[in-house]
Amino acid sequence: MxxxxxxxxxxxxxxxxxxxxxxxxxxxxxxxxxxxxxxxxxxxxxxxxxxxxxxxxxxxxxxxxxxxxxxxxxxxxxxxxxxxxxxxxxxxxxxxxxxxxxxxxxxxxxxxxxxxxxxxxxxVAAPVHRSGASPGDAVCVTGTLGRSAAALELFDRGDTNRANELFQFEPRVRAGTALRPYAAAMMDSSDGLARSLHQLAEASGCGFAIEAPLPIDPAVDELTDTPQERRESGLFFGEDFELVCTLPEPDVSEAREAVPCPLHRIGTATEHGVTLDGETFPDRGYSH
Amino acid sequence: MxxxxxxxxxxxxxxxxxxxxxxxxxxxxxxxxxxxxxxxxxxxxxxxxxxxxxxxxxxxxxxxxxxxxxxxxxxxxxxxxxxxxxxxxxxxxxxxxxxxxxxxxxxxxxxxxxxxxxxxxxxVAAPVHRSGASPGDAVCVTGTLGRSAAALELFDRGDTNRANELFQFEPRVRAGTALRPYAAAMMDSSDGLARSLHQLAEASGCGFAIEAPLPIDPAVDELTDTPQERRESGLFFGEDFELVCTLPEPDVSEAREAVPCPLHRIGTATEHGVTLDGETFPDRGYSH
Missing domain, CATH: 3.30.1330.10 (PurM-like, N-terminal domain)
Structure with missing residues (x-):
């Protein structure tokens, strides 16, 4: 097992x-x-x-x-x-x-x-669970994706100073409390964006239509050679610690102002299925 | 180190x-x-x-x-x-x-x-620390000492059923809350009675005069052959999870009634030095 x-x-x-x-x-x-x-x-x-x-x-x-x-x-x-x-x-x-x-x-x-x-x-008096997303909600993610994948590449290349810096991340506690009044469902992206979305979808009984561009970390762009590698590092590798959440569409701009880090709208909750630009977004990622 | x-x-x-x-x-x-x-x-x-x-x-x-x-x-x-x-x-x-x-x-x-x-x-609103003991306090311990030493002996002998039973202990949470109004200093005996007393003494800036008989578990009597072994298993081996505490002398009987397990008076807090029946009680025990 x-x-x-x-x-x-x-x-x-x-x-x-x-x-x-x-x-x-x-x-x-x-x-x-x-x-x-x-x-x-x-x-x-x-x-x-x-x-x-x-x-x-x-x-x-x-x-x-x-x-x-x-x-x-x-x-x-x-x-x-x-x-x-x-x-x-x-x-x-x-x-x-x-x-x-x-x-x-x-x-x-x-x-x-x-x-x-x-x-x-x-x-927290009223915690945000994974199960609260509804079709029509906006899907958002904080910060950038793929920092840990980039850090591992840097460790491999022996650039340990930069790798250590990328490996230290600010846990999104302030973003999480700022999102609390708005978020319908939330989790962190430690298993990778793709798997996190599947977990939110399963817990909430809905789907997600995600649309590029996604906020992939510039270090990923620098350290990968092909779009394939970039996609793997940014969306599937995981071990990042951003927040993935859904919130009612009308609250997005207010939430973005409240959150002390970038908050990217990356898609919309749907009835079922998790897609990226209309194609299936596979349910795979980091297994802890 | x-x-x-x-x-x-x-x-x-x-x-x-x-x-x-x-x-x-x-x-x-x-x-x-x-x-x-x-x-x-x-x-x-x-x-x-x-x-x-x-x-x-x-x-x-x-x-x-x-x-x-x-x-x-x-x-x-x-x-x-x-x-x-x-x-x-x-x-x-x-x-x-x-x-x-x-x-x-x-x-x-x-x-x-x-x-x-x-x-x-x-x-807990007012936790009991290790540092509150004063000369004159009564020193008490819950339950019996040496269960884990006895369990290890039983594991060695292949009597795993009894060993597993002895290895399961009831954490003294109810005794701890019952002692809270009385206890001046408290810790658990996971490092063994001797070391626990030395730690309480050091934190409180006092000593302890301990007097036999001490509440050694009957399983220790059964499984050891010499007084030396019995003493090692009961007082130094550790990995037991009883509470060792001090409380004002006049409160001992009331505390004993409040605590839902045996509470043994084993000695008195002194100005300095930790002794057992007048001899030095060495500062050794289980190192985690």
Whole structure:
């Protein structure tokens, strides 16, 4: 059973767990486990690892439209070098401060492979779920797509400074709370735009007609050679942490003014089917 | 740098993290990472692993005198067998229900070694810290000591049924909330009684004079051959999840009636030094 099937199986038992966060008594909570082999390519600094791991959980808080309160991390490694651990904590603290949350520590564990498990909590009276989209809604995405794909290419090429910069992203907590009054459905794009849209469509019982141009990051343009590669990196690769949401058509301009980062209209919710420029938009992407 | 030194180093930077939980806005949060090689001996069922991993975090919530709200777990394993995962979730749910909390899911991660990271949250207006003990306080401990040492011996002997039962413990959340009005200082005994007392002493700037008999679990008596082994298993081995606390002498009988499990008076807080029957009680125990 792969992770996606196993998660689907669990979702039936844990209905709270179908969104980016579980919701309990007005609190949201989310946890993620990342590890060296699949999540931290060679060249990733411990500062970036701290930033990114904690950021991934804060992104889930953002996706509920919640205010981020705090985060913790469990840090598993073969040894605890003071410099590495301090750099990790620096990154974790900095990403928390970037979104108004507090990094409050965690646990250490002797572990053969560098492994990090992060948890973030937040609060929201009326969270935004994945299930609220209706035909006719505008579909929007924050920021740009494909930063992580570009970063991996840069790690491969040995340009680790730029790769580390791209790997640090601002979790869209402020955008999420700004979107909260407008958004009908929301999630983050960590599985890639294509898969995120399919997940929103399935949860909401609707479809999406997406239209180019899509806000693909300039770094993707620079680092890919063909339109095919550009499309793969920008739309399917995932591991980006933008917000994908739907909102009523008339609210788009007001929402765009409220959100402190670019908000791109990329399409419209439909009755069924997920299409890109009229063609099927395949349901594939990053499997965590 | 070992885990203890690294944690001490971090404690200076993250003052919130010096207790069993961090406290943010009346919420407590704690996270733990456990993995197969050191925490789940051969024969541990996935049900027990789910119970114990989530229980360890709930025990930290209990140690603050907080009500437990919810828990999540990140589950890393080489494969996701439906039966194993379901058993893990059963154990996680059952331990949450035992203390009035909700298990709300988590994350899955493909991981070479079976690794679990759990996080629990709770709420409390006035948490009990490790630092509140004063000379003259009574020192008390809930339940019995040495269950995990006994369980490991049973795993070694192949009596996995009994070992699994002993490995499942009820986190002392109800005892913790009952003790909250009385306790001056509190923590859980996961590092063993001896080390826990040294940690309380250091945080509070006092000492403890402990007197036998101590409430060592009957399973320890049964499974050890010498007084030396009994003492090691009961007082130093750790990985138990009882509460160690101090409270004003006059409150002991009232607290004992309020707490829904045995509460043993084991000594008195002093000006300095940690002793057992007048001899030095060494500062050693389980290093996580």
């Amino acid at each position: 792969d992770e996606r099937a196993a998660l689907a199986d669990l979702a039936d038992r844990l209905p709270n767990a179908g969104d980016d966060c579980a919701v309990v008594d007005g609190q949201v909570i989310t946890t993620d486990m990342l590890h060296e082999r699949t999540d931290f390519p060679a060249g990733t600094t411990r500062y970036t690892a701290g930033w990114r791991a904690v950021g991934a959980s804060l992104s889930d808080v953002a996706a509920m439209g919640a205010d981020a309160t705090a985060a913790v991390a469990a840090y598993g490694a073969p040894s605890f070098e003071a410099g590495e651990l301090a750099a990790f904590v620096d990154g974790a603290e900095d990403v928390c401060h970037a979104v108004g949350a507090e990094y409050v520590g965690g646990d250490l564990d002797s572990h053969d492979e560098f492994t990090v498990a992060t948890t973030a909590i937040g609060s | 070992d885990e203890r030194a690294a944690l001490a180093d971090l404690a200076d930077r993250l003052p919130n993290a010096g207790d069993d939980c961090a406290v943010v806005d009346g919420q407590v949060i704690t996270t733990d990472m456990l993995h197969e090689r050191t925490d789940f001996p051969a024969g541990t069922t996935r049900y027990t692993a789910g119970w114990r991993a989530v229980g360890a975090s709930l025990s930290d919530v209990a140690a603050m005198g907080a009500d437990a709200t919810a828990a999540v777990a990140a589950y890393g394993a080489p494969s996701f067998e439906a039966g194993e995962l379901a058993a893990f979730v059963d154990g996680a749910e059952d331990v949450c229900h035992a203390v009035g909390a909700e298990y709300v899911g988590g994350d899955l991660d493909s991981h070479d070694e079976f690794t679990v990271a759990t996080t629990a949250i709770g709420s």
